[in-house]
Structures are given as structure tokens and as C-alpha cells.
Amino acid sequence: MEIVIIGLGASGLFAGKSALSFNRNCKVTILEKRDHDQFSPCGLPFAIAGEVESFDELKYAVPEIPGKLVKHLRHEAVAVDRERKIVTAVDLATGERKEFPYDSLILAHGTAPIVLPVPGARELIGKGVHFCSTIENSEALLAAALASTKRRAVVIGAGAIGLEVAVALRERGLDVTLAEIQQLPLPRTLDPEMGKIVAAELERLGVRALFGKGIDSVNGTVRVESATIAGEVIDCDVVVMAAGMKADTRLAAALGAEIESGLVVVDNRMESSVPGVYACGDLARSYSRIDRAPMSMQLATAAFRQGMTAGVNAAGGDTEYPGVLNTLLVGVGELDVAATGYTLETALRLGYNAKAIATKRETKPHYIPGAVEVSLRVVVEEESGRILGAQAIAEEGAGARINVIALAIQAGMTLYDLLDAELAYFPRVSQMYDPLTQLAEVAMKRLRLPPRPCAGAFAAVPRGRKA
Numbered sequence: 524m525e526i527v528i529i530g531l532g533a534s535g536l537f538a539g540k541s542a543l544s545f546n547r548n549c550k551v552t553i554l555e556k557r558d559h560d561q562f563s564p565c566g567l568p569f570a571i572a573g574e575v576e577s578f579d580e581l582k583y584a585v586p587e588i589p590g591k592l593v594k595h596l597r598h599e600a601v602a603v604d605r606e607r608k609i610v611t612a613v614d615l616a617t618g619e620r621k622e623f624p625y626d627s628l629i630l631a632h633g634t635a636p637i638v639l640p641v642p643g644a645r646e647l648i649g650k651g652v653h654f655c656s657t658i659e660n661s662e663a664l665l666a667a668a669l670a671s672t673k674r675r676a677v678v679i680g681a682g683a684i685g686l687e688v689a690v691a692l693r694e695r696g697l698d699v700t701l702a703e704i705q706q707l708p709l710p711r712t713l714d715p716e717m718g719k720i721v722a723a724e725l726e727r728l729g730v731r732a733l734f735g736k737g738i739d740s741v742n743g744t745v746r747v748e749s750a751t752i753a754g755e756v757i758d759c760d761v762v763v764m765a766a767g768m769k770a771d772t773r774l775a776a777a778l779g780a781e782i783e784s785g786l787v788v789v790d791n792r793m794e795s796s797v798p799g800v801y802a803c804g805d806l807a808r809s810y811s812r813i814d815r816a817p818m819s820m821q822l823a824t825a826a827f828r829q830g831m832t833a834g835v836n837a838a839g840g841d842t843e844y845p846g847v848l849n850t851l852l853v854g855v856g857e858l859d860v861a862a863t864g865y866t867l868e869t870a871l872r873l874g875y876n877a878k879a880i881a882t883k884r885e886t887k888p889h890y891i892p893g894a895v896e897v898s899l900r901v902v903v904e905e906e907s908g909r910i911l912g913a914q915a916i917a918e919e920g921a922g923a924r925i926n927v928i929a930l931a932i933q934a935g936m937t938l939y940d941l942l943d944a945e946l947a948y949f950p951r952v953s954q955m956y957d958p959l960t961q962l963a964e965v966a967m968k969r970l971r972l973p974p975r976p977c978a979g980a981f982a983a984v985p986r987g988r989k990a
């Protein structure tokens with residue numbers, strides 16, 4: 524069984540590993556156009572900020588297994604023949620075209636940053652217009668920031684990458700303007716009330732954030748000299764495009780695979796509409812774990828897990844991926860910003876009779892130094908109290924609490940279950956009455972949900988005896 528994987532990112536790597544561990548008789552060939560082995564994109568903002576000393580620290584090697592797992596770096600897949608089941612790749616070192624036959628094919632070639640169609644943006648790439656998605660473009664961005672004579676940068680897009688890059692450049696001492704066409708940061712992830720907390724943190728950090736304002740043009744002839752944001756000309760010599768990512772679906776289209784919203788549609792086995800062709804990671808359009816609504820998730824956590832499913836199935840197995848929740852954690856200055864599931868806006872758009880309830884609580888008892896406030900928000904279905912989403916922001920402890928809620932959503936839990944959850948308590952890290960439990964109680968009161976009715980009285984039943 525020959526499995527060809529296009530792309531050696533998180534999804535491609537885990538697809539390959541899982542295929543081999545499921546079926547020792549298969550041979551996995553990975554085609555990767557980069558000239559270096561694996562790296563962690565999630566670490567790029569840390570290297571830009573200087574928290575990680577060198578970009579090389581983000582790289583790591585994937586060992587080959589002779590005859591079983593073969594990598595071809597500097598090989599770009601350029602064509603697929605569905606009938607003959609052959610991928611053609613160009614060896615970027617020599618220009619030679621090579622054919623790779625497959626029984627199963629896994630598309631794992633991710634996405635690339637969007638270049639907004641505004642004057643100057645494309646023309647000035649590498650001459651002041653930068654991206655943060657690969658080691659190479661992030662190194663170029665850092666070099667430009669360090670060499671900047673104006674000491675002024677404009678970052679376009681206040682999603683997770685834009686926020687992290689804006690803060691990293693600020694840490695490097697640049698004046699940073701962050702422009703976001705939506706009214707607040709992380710618009711797909713946070714409800715406005717939570718977005719305001721992030722906006723306040725940006726202000727505290729000295730990042731000038733312009734919300735509800737898009738870029739009109741990048742200006743300059745030989746190099747970037749300024750950027751125009753909603754009519755305002757901002758003097759700068761560094762512009763970072765962080766306005767979203769786009770998949771290259773040409774190979775999928777050539778195969779005749781269904782494509783929707785610019786992504787490759789997959790089923791719960793990560794199989795595309797073409798039998799034997801799988802897609803995983805950033806380029807796959809999956810579905811919500813809550814209700815199977817079409818949804819994608821461009822995060823490493825989904826990529827590796829989807830890769831595992833695609834790999835096993837490509838190797839002859841039959842396993843499934845449970846769908847995405849978009850559980851995410853972003854660091855913005857001192858704050859951890861975490862979220863999972865639907866925002867209120869998304870839940871309402873999908874037709875839920877949803878309500879959001881928020882509270883702010885201390886993370887530790889009053890007698891322990893270092894307690895911080897955690898802002899929590901839960902989105903629930905009004906009648907049942909079923910949890911549909913949650914958001915948390917705090918200097919510490921936001922991510923762990925959102926992870927609990929992610930599991931609760933996966934299990935179809937309600938506010939009753941959250942109230943009943945037995946969570947560990949130790950004064951140095953939490954409250955006896957954890958902020959999550961308090962959130963559940965506040966939400967139940969607000970929704971006028973009565974205490975859970977007793978399902979029938981019983982006492983302890985010794986093991987072995989019938990309950």
C-alpha cells in the first residue's frame with residue numbers, strides 16, 4: 524500500500540506516523556516544498572519577540588524509516604492524475620519532474636497568508652510588506668523590524684497571528700499600529716464584551732489599535748514608505764499582512780474534489796469527495812463537534828488530530844474525527860485569551876436560542892498572594908442549559924478552564940453538569956469554589972434554571988451488590 528502525503532506540516536507528519544503505526548505494510552512518501560525539515564509555526568512570534576533566541580530552535584528533524592517513511596524535501600507537488608493515481612512533483616533543486624504513484628493520497632499542504640488586494644500590497648512584498656507563516660518570511664520580518672529606520676510598523680488583522688506579531692514588534696521597540704476591519708480583536712473567537720478586554724490590553728501595551736478600519740493601500744515606490752488605513756496615512760517602513768490564510772485548492776480541484784469556502788470538504792473520516800483522497804489540517808473544511816455545522820479550524824491542535832485520522836484511514840483503517848470546536852489560547856501581553864465552541868453571535872446565527880452569561884472571579888482565595896481576576900463567559904442554549912461555547916481571559920488559568928469547558932461541550936454537558944463537576948482545589952492555584960463552578964451558578968440563576976431534580980434517592984451501594 525503506497526500512501527503519498529503532500530505537505531510536511533503538523534497534519535502531514537501525524538498522518539504519516541499514524542498510517543505506519545496502523546499498518547506496518549504500507550509505505551509513506553511525504554512531498555514537501557520547503558528546503559528544511561519540520562518546524563513549529565506556533566513558535567514564530569516568540570522568535571520575532573526574542574523570547575526564543577533563534578529561528579533554528581523551532582526546527583526539528585523527522586527521521587526517515589528506510590523503505591517505510593520517505594521524505595522528499597524541496598519537492599513541490601504540481602499535478603495529480605486521478606485515473607492513473609499519480610502525483611507529479613518538481614524537484615526544486617534540479618527542476619526535474621518526478622512521478623509518485625499512490626493507492627491513497629493525503630492532501631496536507633496547509634494554507635498561505637492572504638495578500639489583500641489593495642494597491643502596493645503585492646508589489647512591495649519583500650520591500651517592507653511582510654508575513655509571519657514560515658521561518659523564512661518571519662526571519663525577513665524580524666530583520667526588517669530590527670533594521671527599521673522609522674521604527675514604525677503597521678499590522679493588518681487582529682486575529683491570533685496579527686495580535687501576536689503586533690505585540691512581538693512592540694516588544695522589539697517599534698511603534699505599532701494594528702488595523703482590524705471588524706470592530707474588535709479576535710472577532711471570530713470572542714464576543715464583543717471579551718474583545719474589549721483584549722483591546723484595553725493592547726492600549727496598555729502601547730499598540731495603537733484601529734478597529735472597524737481597513738487598509739486602503741501600501742505606499743512607496745522602491746520600498747514601503749507608509750500605509751493608508753481608512754484614509755489616514757501612517758508613516759511606517761514595515762507592514763505585516765495578517766489578514767487570514769488561504770488554501771491552494773488547485774490540486775484538489777484537479778482531482779475533482781468538492782471545495783467549499785475555499786477549503787477541501789471532508790467527511791468524518793477526513794476523506795474528500797474523491798474516494799481514497801484524504802485532506803487534513805488547515806486546508807480541510809470539517810464540521811462542528813457541537814452539531815456538525817460546516818466549520819474549519821486553522822489550528823495545530825486540529826491539524827495533528829485530523830492527520831491521525833486521515834493516516835489510519837488511508838492505510839486501510841476505519842476511524843473518525845469528531846469535528847472541531849476551535850478551542851484556542853492566545854497570549855496578548857500579560858493576558859491569556861482562551862475560547863472554545865460558539866460565540867453568542869455564531870450560536871444565534873446558527874439558529875440556537877442562545878444566551879451568554881459572564882462573570883469575573885478571583886482565581887485564588889484572598890489570603891494567597893498573586894490572585895488574579897478571570898473574566899469568564901459561557902454561551903448556552905436557553906431552555907436546556909446546554910453549553911455551546913465559552914471564553915476566558917486572565918493573567919493565568921484561562922486556558923485550563925477553557926479546556927474543561929471544551930471537554931464539557933464534547934460530552935454534550937449542561938450548566939447542571941458544570942455545576943456538579945468535581946474540580947481540584949488547592950489554595951495556591953484555585954478556589955474551593957472554582958470560578959467555573961461560580962460561572963455555572965451565576966448562569967443558572969440568570970436563566971432561572973432550578974436545581975437539578977433528584978432522579979430517585981439512594982445511598983452508597985457496596986461493590987458487587989445490585990444498585
Ligand SMILES: Cc1cc2nc3c(=O)[nH]c(=O)nc-3n(C[C@H](O)[C@H](O)[C@H](O)COP(=O)(O)OP(=O)(O)OC[C@H]3O[C@@H](n4cnc5c(N)ncnc54)[C@H](O)[C@@H]3O)c2cc1C
Pocket residue numbers: 529530531532533534535554555556557564565566567568598599600601631632633634655656657684803804805806820821822823824825826852
Ligand atoms: C504564526 C503562527 C502562530 C500559530 N500559533 C498557533 C498556536 O499557538 N496554536 C495552534 O494550535 N495553532 C497555531 N498556529 C496554526 C498552526 O500552525 C497550523 O494550524 C498548522 O501548522 C496547520 O498544519 P497543516 O499541516 O495543515 O499545514 P502547514 O503546517 O502549513 O503545513 C503544510 C506544508 O505543506 C507544504 N506545501 C504546500 N504546498 C505544497 C506543495 N504543492 N507540495 C509540497 N508541499 C507543499 C508547505 O510548505 C508546508 O510545510 C499558528 C500558525 C502561525 C502561522
